[in-house]
Amino acid sequence: xxxxxxxxxxPGHDPGAFTPMPCKTVASWPVGHFAENLAVAADGxxxxxxxxxxxxxxxxxxxGEVSAPAMLPAPVAGxxxxxxxxxxxxGGELGKAPGLIWRIDGNKQAELWTTIAxxxxxxxATLHPDGRRLLVAESITGRILAIDMQTPGxxxxxxxxxxxxxxxxxxxxxxxxxxxxQIHVSVTSSNQLLRASVGSDGACGHLETWADNLxxxxxxxxxxxxxxxxxxxxxxxxxxxxxxxxxTLAGPDAGAVGSTAAAFGRAPGDTLALYVTTNGGLWSPxxxxxxxxxLLRLEVGVAGTSLLPD
Numbered sequence: 648x649x650x651x652x653x654x655x656x657x658p659g660h661d662p663g664a665f666t667p668m669p670c671k672t673v674a675s676w677p678v679g680h681f682a683e684n685l686a687v688a689a690d691g692x693x694x695x696x697x698x699x700x701x702x703x704x705x706x707x708x709x710x711g712e713v714s715a716p717a718m719l720p721a722p723v724a725g726x727x728x729x730x731x732x733x734x735x736x737x738g739g740e741l742g743k744a745p746g747l748i749w750r751i752d753g754n755k756q757a758e759l760w761t762t763i764a765x766x767x768x769x770x771x772a773t774l775h776p777d778g779r780r781l782l783v784a785e786s787i788t789g790r791i792l793a794i795d796m797q798t799p800g801x802x803x804x805x806x807x808x809x810x811x812x813x814x815x816x817x818x819x820x821x822x823x824x825x826x827x828x829q830i831h832v833s834v835t836s837s838n839q840l841l842r843a844s845v846g847s848d849g850a851c852g853h854l855e856t857w858a859d860n861l862x863x864x865x866x867x868x869x870x871x872x873x874x875x876x877x878x879x880x881x882x883x884x885x886x887x888x889x890x891x892x893x894x895t896l897a898g899p900d901a902g903a904v905g906s907t908a909a910a911f912g913r914a915p916g917d918t919l920a921l922y923v924t925t926n927g928g929l930w931s932p933x934x935x936x937x938x939x940x941x942l943l944r945l946e947v948g949v950a951g952t953s954l955l956p957d
Contacts, residue, residue, distance in 0.1 A: 654898035657881035659838045660862040663893025666886075670901040673922075674706045674713045674942040682924035682940040684771065684865060684908045686726040686734065691914020693922050694734060695942060696723040699929070703736070703751075706942055708917050719757050721747055725772035725865075727781060729796065730955050735760075735781050737769040746785070748794050748801070761799040763792065771822040771833075771865050771908075775804075777849050778956040782825070784832060786818035787811070791832065791851070805843070805851035812836035822865030822908065826952060827872065833863035835879070840887075858887055865908035867921065869949045875921050877906035880931040884909065884923050884945065897923070902941045904928040911951025912944075921945045 653665040674695075676682065681699035688694065693706040703717040703726070725737040734751040746766025749757040763769070768786040775782050781794040782804060789811035793804040810832065812819040817836040824831050830851060831842045839859045844852040864879040872889030875896075882899040884906055897903040905926040912920040923945065927938035 652898055652900040654881060654883045654895065654903075657862055657878070659860060660878065660881045661860040661893060662881070662883060662885060662895040664895070665898070666894040666896060667898075667901070668896040669946040670897045670903075671944055672902050672941045673708070673711065673944045674704075676704075676940040678927060678937050678939055679929070680940040681926040681929050682907060682942065683724050683926070684726045685910050685922060685924050685942070686728050687910045687913045687922065688728060689732060689913060691912060691917050693910070693912075693942065694726055695924055696726050696736070696738075697940075698722045698724055698738075699926075703734075708912065708914055717751055717757055719749060724770050725783065727772040727774060727954070729774060730778065735772060735794075735796070737772050737783050739766070739769055742767055742787075748781070748783070761794060761801055763801050766792065768818065770818060770820065771824075773824045773830075773954060774956055775849065776825055776845055776956045780804075780849075782823055782830065784810075784820035784823045786820055786835075789819055791820060791823060791830070805854070807854055809837070809839070809841060809854060810834060822863065824866060824868060824954070825956075826868045831857060831866075831874070833866060833876070835862065835864060838862050840874075858891070861885070861887070861893075864906065867909040867911055868952045869911070869947070870952050871949055873949075875909045875947070877903075877909050877923055877925075879906060880928075882906065882928070882933055884921075884943075886947075896945060896947070897943065899933050902943050904933045904938050905931065905940075906943075918950045919946065919948055921947045921951070
């Protein structure tokens, strides 16, 4: 288990109190690997997208083994599982159209589901509450796209200038999750989290600021309404309480360098654990040198909420 010390200050980011939680590295990849996102299957297996290597790896918490069950023809980013256990994957060449959506059913090869001609940076994904669409953040053009999961195709679910990046080279809309009747979106470039209610017709309501002065990549919710946020260049994992309180749970000395996404365990004995992917500071090296990419496991003492529609 790595030592857990407070991270260094990051411009525009309020880390709250440093309240370290037990944290260990359960899997790692050599320097140069970019672990981008993760999803946890019903059997507790953790699926990790390796953007840098066009691959999805599989970590089994029961055995501790890592395997590579899926190779893809382009870089991969966001992951989401539907109620049938089908894995939905976003990706494409970074900064270049088109955006790509794949589906992986069981242990089969990835199937290209749809191509989005005007998407240049598809990122985080989550299920729409209707269970028939996948919502995907487009990090450059300021949109959340809706992907039809029954008949291949995509539409713009919401477009808003606040979802666009405000600085070059930093994503706008990044992580996206549905929780408690609302869609939540991290806008990395502006250090904001936005949210909106989802109407009875399935449409997106008015976007409002949920939190600011917070550098956020992707995130996960617990059953009490707190969000656990991977802060990427702030090299930490932060808990944002339902009451707005903040606490940093892990820093660079615990392995959280370049943290990218978070998800709760689902296997028996694993439900109070939070898994976090990192890229080892590949794009923003910590103290001048990138580290191995990691899958971290934090003991947070509370269960996650389901990502599946009710």
